[in-house]
Structure formats: C-alpha cells, structure tokens
Amino acid sequence: MKADTGRKYRLYPAPDAKRRLTEWGHTTRAVWNIALEQRVYVYRQRGHTLRSTEQCKHLTSARADLDWLADLPAQCAQQVLRNLDRAYENFWNPDLAAAFPARKKRGHRLSIPFPGQAVEVRKLNRHWAEVRLPKLGWVRFRLSRALGGTIRNATVTRDGTGWYISFGVHTGARPAPPNGRPDCGVDFGVASSAYVSTEPAPRIMPPTLTGAETARLKYMQRKQARQLTYAKKHNGGRYSNRLRRTIAAIGKIRARQANRRADFTHKLTTDLTKNHGMIGIEDLRVKNMTRSAKGTAAAPGRNVRQKSGLNRAILDNVPGERRRQLEYKARKHGSELVAVPAFHTSQTCAACGTVDPDSRKGCGRLFACTRCGHEDDADHNASVEIEARARRTGGSVTNSTRSTAPVRVPAPRRRRTREAPKHADAS
Template sequence: MRRVKADAGRRYRAYPTRDQDEVLTGWGHTARALWNVALEQRVYLWEQRRYTLRSAEQCKFLTAARTDLDWIGDLPAQAGQQILRSLDRAYDNFWNPNNPARFPARKKRGHRLSVPFPGQAVEVRKLNRKWAEVRLPKLGWLRFRLSRAMGGTIRNATVSCDGNGWHISFGVHTGRKPKAPNGKPACGVDFGVAASAFVSTETTPRLMPPSLTVNERWRLKALEQRKARQVTYTKKHNGGRYGRRLCTTIAQITKLTTRRANRRADFTHKLTTDLAKNHGLIGIEDLRVKNMTASAQGTPEAPGKNVRAKSGLNRSILDNAPGERRRQLEYKTRMYGSVLVTVPPFHTSQTCAQCGRVDPESRKGCGRLFACTRCGHEDDADHNASVEIEARARRTGGSDINSTRSIPRMRVPATGRRRMREAPKPAHTS
C-alpha cells in the first residue's frame, strides 16, 4: 500500500491554558535536548565505529530512556519517535546531492520551541465557524482559531511557539493535482534591494513596505543594547544564569523580530500568489543567495574592506528573501497552472533588452537609469533587467508561451558561453 504524504500545510493560532502553556514549554525544551542527544549519539558511533544509526534502532534506546529519565518520560512517546524520524530526513537531505541542506545542526537553547506529532496521534473537532480543538497525547484538548478550512486528511501536526504565542501546524493531504496551463502571458521578474520586485509587464516596481517602523527600529536597537549590558552583568555576577529582567528583554526582542518576519512573509505570499495566478510563465534569476550574502570581514592576516557597508547590503538582500520567493513560486505555479523558469543571472543588468548589447557603460555607477551605448535605448535599470530575464526564460521554457514583446537577440559574453557549455558531467562508472 502506498503511503499517503502531506502535500499542503495549515497553520493556526493556538490558545493553550496556563497549565497547558507550562507543559508545552517543558516539552519544547525536552524535544530540543532529545534532538541534540540523538544527533550526538549518531556522530559518536560514526566517528568511533563507522556505524550508521537510524531512527528504528534509536527508538529502542528511547524506550529505555523514558523508563530511566523522568524528563524524557514526560514527553509523549509519539513526539519522541517523530523527532528521530525528522533526524533521519535531515541526514537524507544532507546526503542528497540535489538538496542544498547542510549537516544536521545542534539546536541552541534560544531555538524556537516545537513539538511534533504524527497524524494518528491527534484528533481535531470543530466547535463552531471560527474555533476548533485538537486533542494531543497527555495534554488534552487544545483550542485554536479556525482561520481557514482544513481541506484534507491530517498526516502530522506540530505545536510551536514564537514571539506572538503558540501555533499549531498540520501537514494535510489534499490530493490536489497540478493544474493545466492557464494560457496567460509570460513575464520576467527582477528581485532587488531598491526595488523589491520589478515585473517586465509593469511600468512601476513593487516595493515592500518597511518591515519595522522608525520607532520600532529604535526600540529594537535599544533593547539589543540593553540585552548586551545585561548579559555582561550576568556573566560577571550571576554565573551566566539568566535572570528575570534578561528573560523579559529577550522576550521583547523576540516579539519585535517576529512582527518583522510576519510582515515580510505577508508581502512575499501576496507577491508570489499574484505572479503565479496572472502569468503563464514566470522567469527569475538563478541567484546564489549564500554567495551574495557572504561576509566581507576577511581574516586577521587579510582583513576585508567596507565591512559595515557589505553587512548592511547583506541584511537588505536577506530582508527581501529571494530564496523564499523562489520556493513559494515553485509550488504555487503548479497550483495555478503556470511555469517557473530560472535563468542564468550573469549580465542581466548590463544587457540591453532591445538590441542585446552587453556593456557595463550602459549602466554607469550601478544607478537606476539604463542607457544603451549602441541603440540609445533608455529605461529603468531594473525594468530592463526584468525584460531581459523574460526573454531568457522564454528561450528556455518554450516559445509557445504568450508574451507582450518580441524576443531580442541576446549576446552572451565569451565567459558566459563557456560556463553554459561546461555543464557538470556525471562520473563514469565501469
């Protein structure tokens, strides 16, 4: 029998009682400690004996630990088993060459609290149009705000906490299949910093509102400075043990940073949904965000230059979340019958969208104006880049997609042509 997997997610705001809040907080720290211990056990056995340990065998050790240690025994057995299976997936993603995941990392104390459960261990019942309850092992019924319909069979559930409070997330199997092509026009999108997104079929950029107001930025800066002073005092006079005031400061910082993340996520979801709904083909750049946001600090022997300026640029790039936009477009295009095409990003900002001329002088000083040195075409630099991205996407994704303009001849420099030819070849096996 084929196992049915979750193909959609549902997240709701949960409202635990005071007793449930204390229990969930303790379970969250236990889940984090169990992840670290299980990871340490796997690393030790591999380094000492070259033995690969998996969750099926670790579950036997978990059963013994639940008998000997009360703090582990208090955590539901289903949650502990789910944590070990998640560690299996983390290892599988690390060994998968097509997955960018790194080696599984240990979770610090400040990591977000979360407790996972399999779908068989939870039960959901609807109270009215706006409220519902979920029954969790050893906790009872937990109320949550039913902000949208579940729309499928529950395969897993996770209770997590952030700066705004507790949330319950469900992995749901909806059985939805990819839609047929919607036949709508194509577009290219240039993600940037000054202009959050410039669509080739539009004349004005889409700007992300500030994730924090001026007063909120000043307050966040003051709270971070206060935290630094309190941590220094704690290390000198309190043996490194966090006091009540320091915990309050950390909670206030977490609330502000969560608010900033939620506003960023709201803009990202609205942008990607609109693009996927109203276009048949979407072209974006295949950006290497990790390389783009690398630190310029350097080493003590060879210190970097303009470190603070590069740090500010890195924050601006990450604030626009180009990787998250690409991830959302990958699954939303399947939902709305469109196609996502990634194109090589080299020289998109220096290529004329009219004649295909590649010349750095066409955009002097990386300003907002693009003026071609050959044909005299003038346009906003980001809009010109988005039109060029659309042309490259149409050449890659197929010419049967409708477009609002003709495809210009694209002249790729010699280095670019060489990189396109030198694709990685699979190793020969005899």
C-alpha cells in the same frame, strides 16, 4: 498518503498547557541534540550510521530512567528521530544544497512534532476548533481556514507573538492545467523588491518595522547587552528574569517583522502565479551574495559595515523563500517557473542584446545602452531580459540550481582606430 500542503493556525493553550508545552519544546531540542551526538560518535568509532529504528530502542530504555524524558509523549520523541533521518537524507541528496544536521541552541524556536494518528481535530463553530494533543487534552485554535484534507502530521511552535499549530494535510490536489495567462520576467532586488517586466512601476515592500519599533528594538538590544555583561560578571552566566523578559520583548518585535515580511511575500507570489502563465526569475546564489566581507586577521576585509548592511537588505527580501513559494504555487495555479542564469542580466540591453558595463554606470537606476541608445529603468530592463532568456529555454520548469539556458555573449569592446601615419612625399 503524504502531506502535500500545510495549514497554520493560532493556538490558545491554557496557562498550565503553555508551561508543559514549553518544557516539551526544550525536551525535543535535547532529544535532537543527543541523538545527533550519538550518531556522530557511532560513525566516528565504528563507521556505522544509526537510524531512527535503532535509536527508538535506546529511547525506550532512557524513558524508563529519566522522568523529564518520560513526560514527553513517546510519539513526539519518535517523530524527532524521524525528522533527523530526513535531515540526513537531505544532506546525502546531491540534488539538494542541505548542510549537515546542526545542533539546536536554547534560543532556537520551540517546536513539538506530532504524528497524524496522535492528534484529533473537531470543529466547534465557524471560527473556532479544538485539537486533542497527547497528555494535554483538547486545546482551542482559531479556524482561520478549512483544513481541506486528511491530517498526516502536526507541529506545535512558539515565537515572540504566541503559540501556533501547523498541520501537514493530504488534499490529493493535482497540478492545475495551464492558465493561458501572459508571460513575465521578475527581477528581485533591494531598491526595487520586485520589478515585473509587464508592469510600469516596481513593487516595493513596505518597511517591516515602524520608526518607533526600530527605536525600541535598538533600545532593547542595548539593554540586553548590558544585562548579559552583568550576568557574566556577577551571576556566573545565569540569566535573570529581567534578562529573559528583555529577550522575549526582542523576540516579539522580530516575530512581528517576520510576519509582515511573510505577508508581502505570500501576496506577491500568489499574484504572480495567478496572473501569469510563465514566470522567469534569476537563478541566484544567495549564500554567495550574502557572504561576509570580514576576512581574516591576516587579511582583513574592506567596507565590512557596508557589506553587512547590504547582506541584511538582501536577506530581508528573502529571494530564496520567494522562489520556494513560486515553485509550489505555480503548480497550483497553472503557471510555470523558469530559473535562468543571472549572468550579466543587469548589463544586457533588452532591446539589442549588447552587454556593456558602461550602459549602467555606477550601478545607478538608469540603464542607457551605449550601442542603440535604449534607456529604461535598470531593474525593468533586467526583468525584460530575464523574460527573454526564460522563453528561450522552451518553457520548461527549471528547478535545478545548475541552469543551462543560453546567455548572450558580450559584444566585443570597441577599439580606437589609429590614424594612418602620414608619410612625407619623396622629393
């Protein structure tokens, strides 16, 4: 049985357990980096690809010699190697756009994976439960929702706001039948976070940081820059306790910002899949959209600051995460997700189908068709066009990034008709 859903809860370990979990988090990061380096070295020298079954033998001998590695539960280290196997498989899979497995930095989020058979959960009351972790014992967590299935794996993580535990759960749920709701098209953007074709107004994501939080974040980042400069000049690059507290404060603000962004995204995708039978979205290339304009030393880019600000605004709306959530929530709520090419959706008239860049001058909010005179909000016009393209695909779910839905051909440019030359009458 494989896990088909996830559950995340707030974990409340004791102070000694926090210290030990922190050490385990750095140990799992070291195991990942060493195992990845070993695989790269062996492949370059011998052309052989190591797998977790072979590396587990080396892990057993290393645990006998290294105390810090032996302190980590053996199941966790073995799970790290299995996760590395999965990262390689995703990289080899042509249907996935996964990059080669990367090394984890010290500032990476702490994560300790556990297999399902290594943990045990018991309910204390309506709001609290405990999980038994190897070498730690029972740790309390907030039971904000029922598990609803069999635990297949667990992962303990830490961010700026505290500790969390995530369970991979097998529920055995099957895709829901079609819900019979009306269709819609959704245009994800920056000025309008999401404009639904069946709604008169856009959905705007609230600011993820308040004015005071933005000012504090800017202050703490400047403080971190000064402390880093001092550490490089006087401490040999070693971080002081003050610098670590500054980094923790920045991480807390960033974590709060990410939680608010995720809250809006979950509410948006749940509402769309529950209330619509088919959802059409653009097949966006987020990496291409957010590519830096910095250029090179020989050919420097132009408007680099403006492009970096646009990139942050695009990534703040997480179009890739919205698509991922729509894919699995559509199966759960009886809806369908159709991804259509984004080619000229903002320049196509939803009324007559004419494609003309002059219909949206200056990339403003107003769309005025140069052929039929149709006027509408540019994002709403694009959402209607997305819905029309999604319907022409036959209602099939398009999960591939190589969609082949038909696209309207741009209308030919109107040429000026020259007047016929006036010939003098022959006398």
